[in-house]
Amino acid sequence: MEVLFPLSVVRKLPHLEEIKVVCCKLMCGIIEVDDSGKVELCNLRVLKLRDLPCIKNFLNVGSSPSSSTSHDQVSTQIAFFNGKRVSIPSLESLTLEALPDMQEIWSDESPLGLSNLQSLVVVQCKSLLKVFSFGSLLKLRKLHTLTIKDCVSVQEIFDLDGPSGSGNVATLFELATLELSKMRSLRRIWNKNPHGTMSLHNLKKLVVEDCENLEFMFFPSMIKSLAHLRDLTVSNCKKMEAIIMEEEEVGMEIVETLEFPMLTNLCLKQLESLMCFSHGKGSRETWSQGHVQSRFIALFNREVAFPRLETLEIMSLDNFGFMFLPSSVTSFTQLKELKVWFCEKMKAIIVEEEGLRMETSETLTFxxxxxxxLSNLTSLRCFSHGKYSQEARSQDRVKPHSTALFDGEVAFPSLETLDIVVVDNIENIWNNQVAADSFHNLKSLYVCHCHKLVNLVPSHILGRLSSLERLEAKNCGSLVVVFELQPPNPPDRHPTTCSLLKELILIELPELKCVWDEELHCQVIFQCLRSISVSRCKSLTSLFPASIANDLIQLEDLKIDECGIANSWRMKKA
Incomplete structure (x- = not known):
């Protein structure tokens, strides 16, 4: 079938509300018209066209054009919808997928009727050159969701070149979700600075993925119009150098902090060329040198603030040695979840501000x-690299004052879950100067593939872990003891406290010699422990000291597999 309807049939369907055409290999048009025919689909609300390899236009003209209609016919050959001949005033949802010959969706002069369009999805239209012209933007007052995927020829989404001096502002009042994916030719989302021309006041979610030629996301002057943006994801954009990029020809400096007042979730992944979040006044000098000392660059500086950010995920950003400056930490006071994965050069999460000689004189707090x-951070040596290590940094290396991940420079009063995976440069998780208001609420600790780690819970931190319910350690080649409770001097006889630990899992720890110290009963009892699983710990010869075994009154599940245990625990009921 080459055509869905002849014009005569369409005119007999005045109440038609939905058209879906899928996988019609020979279809050349949806409606067949003659030279002078005009199509009106007054009640059509949903139009979905998918996998139509031969279609170029919505209308299929049945006869050769006369001289009076030749101009219209030329326009039809370019724009999928010939606006002078097609009217769909009630259209709310439009999906165009796998239409390989479509070059343009609509033309500027089109009276197609876009004022009610709420959702536009365009996928796998390989010949499409542009999505919106300035003229069409002026009509999209109700567009709520825009999704463009795998359109390999599109170089820009919004063409903002309109009539000079028109004074029109293309305000997409309702646009809340914008998703761009697999756009390998996309160089800019907008072809010029939209400030004063286009506004996105209601945008809440923006996702940009697999756009390998896109170099930046926003101009500084745009940020104020993104006042309601809540979710921002930028992933696998190989040429992305900055999220916010100053205009070179304008040379405008960022004179005040750029703020994303409502941004709640921020995800940056696999951006191999990213040099900073905001390329403004603070980074111009570095960039002008023609090279980047990437190991001294912090991802976030004082140019940008995120007062409501709750979730931050960073993955595979290989140009950064650090994430935060001390002065920028105060911008993340609402942060609830932080994930940092596969950043090979990341040496510390927080770094002292070089050049300002600013010491971390007060405890920084999340x-x-x-x-x-924290996962696959092979260069990470500490969480905060501050005042104690300035001399080492001046010698072009990072050697923190201790081999512990956490010290007294940063506090985590609300932390409940801590995962540490493939962090090979730490010997201890905590040193003996941990901030006072930290780790009291920690419920779950997971440590895996940390091959220099020698212990998990030293005596000085045990009292803080009063809420710990689950502890799991896997594949840590140097781990000798889990609870290292022998202090340098004879322990004081403090009142015994009760641990809430319910589950203990130990897997493939070849050097593990003991789990608990003999003096543990003087400090804490584990009467809540219900499940213990120990496997492939070949050096472990004894599991429980007698003083511990007597306290395990709630133990329900005990599993020991492939361990060197000669005498684990003798009791009547295992």
Whole structure:
């Protein structure tokens, strides 16, 4: 079938509300018309066209054009919808997928009727050159969702070149979700600075993925119009150099902090060329040198603030040695979840501000942080690289004052979940100067593939872990003891406290010699422990000291597999 309807049939369907045409390999048009025919689909609300390899236009003209209509016919050959001949005033949802010959969706002069369009999805239209012209933007007053995927020829989404001096502003009042994916030719989302021309006041979610030629996201002057943006994801954009990029020809400096007042979730992944979040006044000098000392660059500086950010995920950003400056930490007071993965050059999460000689004189705090995940950070040596290590940094290396991940420079009063995976440069998780208001709410600790780690819970931190319910350690080649409770001097006889630990999992720890110290009963009892699983710990010869075994009154599940245990625990009921 080459055509869905002849014009005569369409005119007999005045109440038609939905058209879906899928997988029609020979279809050349949806409606067949003659030279003078005009199509009106007054009640059509949903139009979905998918996998139509031969279609170029919505209308299929049945006879050769006369001289009076030749101009219209030329226009039809370019724009999928010939606006002078097609009217769909009630259209709310439009999906165009796998239409390989479509070059343009609509023309500027089109009276197609876009004022009610709420959702536009365009996927796998390989010949499409542009999505919106300035003229069409002026009509999209109700567009709520825009999704463009795998359109390999599109170089820009919004063409903002309109009539000079027109005074028109293309305000997409309702646009709340914008998703761009697999756009390998996309160089800019907008072809010029939209400030004063286009506004996105209601945009809440923006996702940009697999756009390998896109170099930046926003101009500084745009940020104020993104007042309601809540979710921002930028992933796998190989040439992305900055999220916010100053206009070179304008040379405008960022004279005040750029703020994303409502941004709640921020995800930056696999951006191999990213040099900073905001390329403004603070980074111009570095860039002008023609090279980047990437190991001294912090991802976030004082140019940008995120007062409501709750979730931050960073993955595979290989040009950064650090994430935060001390002065920028105060911008993340609402942060609840922080994930940092596969950043090979990341040496510390926080670094002292070089050049300002600013010491971390007060404890930095993440007051709301509940979940912290650090994974595959092979260069990470500490969480905060501050005042104690300035001399080492001046010698072009990072050697923190201790081999511990956490010290007294940063506090985590609300932290509940801590995951540490493939962090090979730490010997201890905590040193003996941990901030006073930290780790009291920690419920879950997971440590995996940390091959220099020698212990998990030293005596000085045990009292803080009063809420710990689950502890799991896997594949840590140097781990000798889990609870290292022998202090340098004879322990004081403090009142015994009760641990809430319910589950203990130990897997493939070849050097593990003991789990608990003999003196543990003087400090804490584990009467809540219900499940213990120990496997492939070949050096472990004894599991429980007698003083511990007597306290395990709630133990329900005990699994020991492939361990060197000669005598684990003798009791009547295992």
């Amino acid at each position: 007051p709301m942080l509940t979940d912290l995940h």
